[in-house]
Amino acid sequence: MSQNCEELALRLQDVSRSFQDTLAVSGISLDIRRGEVVSLVGHSGCGKSTLLRIVAGVETADSGRIFLGDRQVNGPRTFVEPEARNIGFVFQDYALFPHLTARDNIFFGLKRLPRQEAEARFAEVVERVGIQHLIHRFPHTLSGGEQQRVALARALAPRPAIVLMDEPFSNLDQGLRERVRTETLALLKSLDTTAIMVTHDPQEALSAGDRVVLMRSGRIVQEGSAYDLHDRPNSAYAAEFFCAFNKVPGVYRDGRLTTAIGTFSQQLDLRPDSAATLFIRPQSIAVSPDDGDLPARVEQRIFHGEIEQLVLRVQGLEAPLKVRTMERLPDGVSDVRISVQPDRVLTF
Numbered sequence: 270m271s272q273n274c275e276e277l278a279l280r281l282q283d284v285s286r287s288f289q290d291t292l293a294v295s296g297i298s299l300d301i302r303r304g305e306v307v308s309l310v311g312h313s314g315c316g317k318s319t320l321l322r323i324v325a326g327v328e329t330a331d332s333g334r335i336f337l338g339d340r341q342v343n344g345p346r347t348f349v350e351p352e353a354r355n356i357g358f359v360f361q362d363y364a365l366f367p368h369l370t371a372r373d374n375i376f377f378g379l380k381r382l383p384r385q386e387a388e389a390r391f392a393e394v395v396e397r398v399g400i401q402h403l404i405h406r407f408p409h410t411l412s413g414g415e416q417q418r419v420a421l422a423r424a425l426a427p428r429p430a431i432v433l434m435d436e437p438f439s440n441l442d443q444g445l446r447e448r449v450r451t452e453t454l455a456l457l458k459s460l461d462t463t464a465i466m467v468t469h470d471p472q473e474a475l476s477a478g479d480r481v482v483l484m485r486s487g488r489i490v491q492e493g494s495a496y497d498l499h500d501r502p503n504s505a506y507a508a509e510f511f512c513a514f515n516k517v518p519g520v521y522r523d524g525r526l527t528t529a530i531g532t533f534s535q536q537l538d539l540r541p542d543s544a545a546t547l548f549i550r551p552q553s554i555a556v557s558p559d560d561g562d563l564p565a566r567v568e569q570r571i572f573h574g575e576i577e578q579l580v581l582r583v584q585g586l587e588a589p590l591k592v593r594t595m596e597r598l599p600d601g602v603s604d605v606r607i608s609v610q611p612d613r614v615l616t617f
């Protein structure tokens with residue numbers, strides 16, 4: 270492999286896997302650098318778990334090659350068993366052995382090491398994950414967040430080349446989930462661990478990791494930083510995965526898209542008079558009782574505290590516009606004015 274590959278923890282080359290008629294993973298190529306944390310995101314059934322299982326070696330690929338560091342673990346006539354891949358796994362249900370204490374769960378992955386070294390690794394990981402007080406407890410006596418930390422400690426203790434996490438926070442309730450996620454990511458970063466985290470939650474994917482990989486029907490739709498995927502989606506699918514856009518139909522000609530709510534400068538590779546759709550984020554529409562480009566009628570208001578969600582009717586538009594605003598509108602107001610920020614719209 271080339272020099273540049275020395276920096277790679279994982280390389281997938283054209284990996285595919287079918288189940289009967291379902292192409293679960295289709296020609297996936299992906300490089301992950303050492304120390305990088307990647308969120309693999311997509312709707313249910315898009316192939317995330319299958320890809321993770323192929324990397325772990327508990328599922329086989331039909332074709333393609335996989336390298337862990339510079340070692341090929343999957344390819345024509347090559348298959349390295351899961352135990353020999355040096356991979357850590359954190360499952361959605363944590364998969365702790367119920368008859369073993371937290372301590373013995375963590376020691377399970379250290380069995381092959383000499384006693385003294387195993388003890389030292391155990392002490393180190395327990396301290397880093399902050400679970401000294403839990404080590405003699407059995408899994409059923411631990412809260413979800415505590416079980417998650419024990420599972421993470423078990424996965425990290427053997428110092429794996431890469432940690433694979435399949436929906437690791439989805440069993441935790443909202444508040445706890447955010448805290449455990451932030452702590453886990455900080456820990457992975459401080460240990461310079463390479464990790465892939467699978468999630469179906471768009472917000473979680475954006476807030477976790479160095480890179481986001483969006484999958485659909487077994488393929489990668491787009492990969493890049495969270496800002497790339499959210500702010501510069503490469504397709505309507507990617508845009509809508511991360512934001513509930515308002516979609517306004519329009520007609521394109523000479524660098525301008527004309528819609529019922531105005532004309533917007535857009536450079537599109539389309540023939541004159543082609544139909545195109547303007548994508549507007551709910552937070553990119555300014556609302557005011559008396560100041561703005563267009564009149565709108567308030568159909569619904571849902572107050573969320575910091576922001577208010579509005580549903581507005583605008584003449585000429587079939588679908589109402591959804592707006593998220595921090596503006597405090599007077600009680601009972603039914604007629605407002607709106608302005609769309611032209612530099613914040615997307616077109617597909």
Ligand SMILES: Nc1ncnc2c1ncn2[C@@H]1O[C@H](COP(=O)(O)OP(=O)(O)OP(=O)(O)O)[C@@H](O)[C@H]1O
Nearest residue numbers: 288291293311312313314315316317318319320469
């Ligand atoms: N062992 C199997 N036998 C048959 N079909 C399978 C098998 N495993 C996965 N599939 C199919 O492959 C596709 C991808 O499944 P996969 O579990 O990888 O998706 P996913 O993105 O992880 O979904 P989820 O978020 O629901 O876990 C789905 O259509 C699924 O039904």
